[in-house]
Amino acid sequence: MKKNEARIKASEITPRELFYARRRFMQLAAGASAAALLPESVLAGDKLADVKTSAYTLPDKLTPMEDVTRYNNFYEFGTDKEDPAKNAGRLKTRPWTVTVEGEVNKPKVFDIDELLKLAPLEERIYRLRCVEAWSMVVPWVGFSLAELIKRVEPTGNARFVEFISLHDPEQMPGQKFSVLEWPYREGLRMDEAMHPLTLLAVGLYGEVLPNQNGAPVRVVIPWKYGFKSAKSIVRILFAEKQPVSSWTQSAPGEYGFYANVNPAVDHPRWSQAKERRIGEFLKRKTLPFNGYADQVAHLYTGMDLIKNF
Amino acid sequence: MTLKTLDASFVEGIKTGVFLLALAPLIKLGIGFYIDALGANPIEKITRTTGYWTLTFLLITLSITPVRRLLGWNWLIRLRRMLGLFAFFYGSLHFLTYLVLDQFFDWPAIVKDIVKRPYITVGFPSFILMIPLAITSTDRMISRLGGKRWRWLHRLVYLSAVGGVVHYWWLVKKDITNPATFALLLGILLGIRLIYRARGLIKVRLGPKTVSS
Numbered sequence: 001m002k003k004n005e006a007r008i009k010a011s012e013i014t015p016r017e018l019f020y021a022r023r024r025f026m027q028l029a030a031g032a033s034a035a036a037l038l039p040e041s042v043l044a045g046d047k048l049a050d051v052k053t054s055a056y057t058l059p060d061k062l063t064p065m066e067d068v069t070r071y072n073n074f075y076e077f078g079t080d081k082e083d084p085a086k087n088a089g090r091l092k093t094r095p096w097t098v099t100v101e102g103e104v105n106k107p108k109v110f111d112i113d114e115l116l117k118l119a120p121l122e123e124r125i126y127r128l129r130c131v132e133a134w135s136m137v138v139p140w141v142g143f144s145l146a147e148l149i150k151r152v153e154p155t156g157n158a159r160f161v162e163f164i165s166l167h168d169p170e171q172m173p174g175q176k177f178s179v180l181e182w183p184y185r186e187g188l189r190m191d192e193a194m195h196p197l198t199l200l201a202v203g204l205y206g207e208v209l210p211n212q213n214g215a216p217v218r219v220v221i222p223w224k225y226g227f228k229s230a231k232s233i234v235r236i237l238f239a240e241k242q243p244v245s246s247w248t249q250s251a252p253g254e255y256g257f258y259a260n261v262n263p264a265v266d267h268p269r270w271s272q273a274k275e276r277r278i279g280e281f282l283k284r285k286t287l288p289f290n291g292y293a294d295q296v297a298h299l300y301t302g303m304d305l306i307k308n309f
Numbered sequence: 310m311t312l313k314t315l316d317a318s319f320v321e322g323i324k325t326g327v328f329l330l331a332l333a334p335l336i337k338l339g340i341g342f343y344i345d346a347l348g349a350n351p352i353e354k355i356t357r358t359t360g361y362w363t364l365t366f367l368l369i370t371l372s373i374t375p376v377r378r379l380l381g382w383n384w385l386i387r388l389r390r391m392l393g394l395f396a397f398f399y400g401s402l403h404f405l406t407y408l409v410l411d412q413f414f415d416w417p418a419i420v421k422d423i424v425k426r427p428y429i430t431v432g433f434p435s436f437i438l439m440i441p442l443a444i445t446s447t448d449r450m451i452s453r454l455g456g457k458r459w460r461w462l463h464r465l466v467y468l469s470a471v472g473g474v475v476h477y478w479w480l481v482k483k484d485i486t487n488p489a490t491f492a493l494l495l496g497i498l499l500g501i502r503l504i505y506r507a508r509g510l511i512k513v514r515l516g517p518k519t520v521s522s
Binding site for chain 1 (some may be wrong): 316320348349351352353361410413415418422425427428477479482483484
């Protein structure tokens, strides 16, 4: 690559201003054509059209949208839980592509607007349990990740899926500090990724996903601690080897690969037996697999979940 | 009147001002609670704010003696007891927040926390150590104990401060900027004392005149 770059004549280099003017024009054109195709808008706060209700509901009271969007961990925008809402304004969610590659027969670069139409959007009310012992109930919008996985046809070698988030310190000021190794990486075993509960989310509360909640596209794995649910995904990689996620890399003794919600396995520094549901005074007991044991416990039969925390 | 030699009434004025200022974090929390402006997790906010101010007042208290020595502002000593008591006050609020708001008297969980969670294992005694200091902060207690024993007892504040900073360091997940700042400041404040002590010892060895701490 370096050699080729050196061979380019100065006369062939597009002047900077022209390059940016052209880029702007192309972005405008792309935006205009996308707007023509999509009557609905794509900015955070806009209503998503044609969202179906689903069987994934809960009797639990929803956490107010104000709390869902103003209190969360997204270290790309700062380490305080109030930072994402403050600092996510610079994130540009259009144009946006998600590259799906690795051990698949049909690797593909999906444009975000194409991804939004890949399968019918549905609302799913999930519990969210943070590893810090607080929890919420969130009405997400999206579809099963399996819908996407089927379309790229994983090969027989695909045993794991890795999610890679955007790395751009200009848009994500928290990345100017090396609190974690950027880009943020997370992963699932293939059967976990294919599980119908594993959601590819593009919205919440019927609206386009706010930047601070992982716009424009993230995963939500409700039976695992929140950090497993990678946000602002730009690349999905299928592999034979188990990927190392950013948190595991930073503290292997504290954040495991599985990270299933488990009241019996404490975090080394705090108890996981109880949690504070945001908006409630008394703590509630944490449920195994965050209350999704009936649906997912069979994925782990025969596994030592204390060792594989 | 210079900054070295302030009138007694002037010092009283400063003391009142510092007293009111030291209440500001509590008043801000109270207003925030009242108008529901403490965010999605008010209990966490109250815990963090009271913890932060406990450490801050501990450091301010520990800076009185070195600043007084360096600048010769002897009147500063008259603020020290009040500042120390504010550290204890915010520490008590911090502890009560944990006991009542966070755990709601769940004694088994509290005992488990103290035994199993290193940051609580170190934080809990750091607070407990402040109690005898608060109790013996009155003039009567000072004269009852005698200056020497009182000074010896009040060196426990060093343990409390170190424990408090370690408590903070061990509880943060990843971004240690804040606890590291506290640790650095505390290191400076304790380092200054070591230097004075070393100098004092040299002076003691060289001459007959002892230097009191």
